[in-house]
Amino acid sequence: MKPTLMQHKDIITQSLAENIRIKILFDRENGAQKVATGIVILEPSSRTAPHVRAVEEIIFVIKGAASIVTASGDVYNMTSGESVLIPPGVEHYHENTGTETAEQLYIFAPQGPEVSLRDLPFY
Numbered sequence: 001m002k003p004t005l006m007q008h009k010d011i012i013t014q015s016l017a018e019n020i021r022i023k024i025l026f027d028r029e030n031g032a033q034k035v036a037t038g039i040v041i042l043e044p045s046s047r048t049a050p051h052v053r054a055v056e057e058i059i060f061v062i063k064g065a066a067s068i069v070t071a072s073g074d075v076y077n078m079t080s081g082e083s084v085l086i087p088p089g090v091e092h093y094h095e096n097t098g099t100e101t102a103e104q105l106y107i108f109a110p111q112g113p114e115v116s117l118r119d120l121p122f123y
Contacts, residue, residue, distance in 0.1 A: 004031040014117065019043035027114045035107055036114035040094060042066060042102045047095035056109050057086040059094070064102030067095045 006025050016022045021041040026032040039062070040048075050071065059068060060083040068076040068084050071091035076084045079098075086092055096102040108114055 006030070013041075016040070016117075017046075017048065019046035020048060022117055024114060024117055027111055027118075029118065032111070034111065035109045036111045037105065037107050038114065038117070040104045040106055042094060042096035042104070044096055044099055044101070048093045050091055050093045052089060052091045053086070053108065053113050054088050055112050056088060057113075058107040058109075059084050059086065060105040060107075062103040062105055064096065064100050065098030066102045066104055067097045068092050069095060 004026070011023050011025065013021050013023050019042070023039040023041070025037045025039065027036040027038075040059075042048075042064075059066075059078075061078045061080050063080055065077070065079045067078065068086065069092060070076075077097065078084060094104065
């Protein structure tokens with residue numbers, strides 16, 4: 001097996017919600033066997049809907065400022081270079097808390113949640 005290169009021209013941007021886009025980098029469809037990765041792009045003042053994953057989710061802030069807010073009211077504020085591990089079963093949402101576009105790398109392990117993301121409309 002050889003490494004798989006993902007180039008800019010091969011990355012498809014999809015619309016998750018108004019002012020939120022997603023880019024799937026690696027999952028089963030392009031060679032990853034155990035994890036799925038991608039980028040969530042949140043415009044200022046935007047946030048995802050609350051959701052729960054059955055897998056571990058790691059969020060790494062690439063650019064901007066963002067928070068992860070749990071159903072129990074915990075708030076994890078992060079800026080570029082910071083990350084958080086969200087255990088399975090924790091209801092949460094992602095929010096851009098800054099004045100510029102925020103970009104977050106997500107990692108799901110094991111794979112699973114990314115399947116529904118592939119069905120989103122293209123941007």
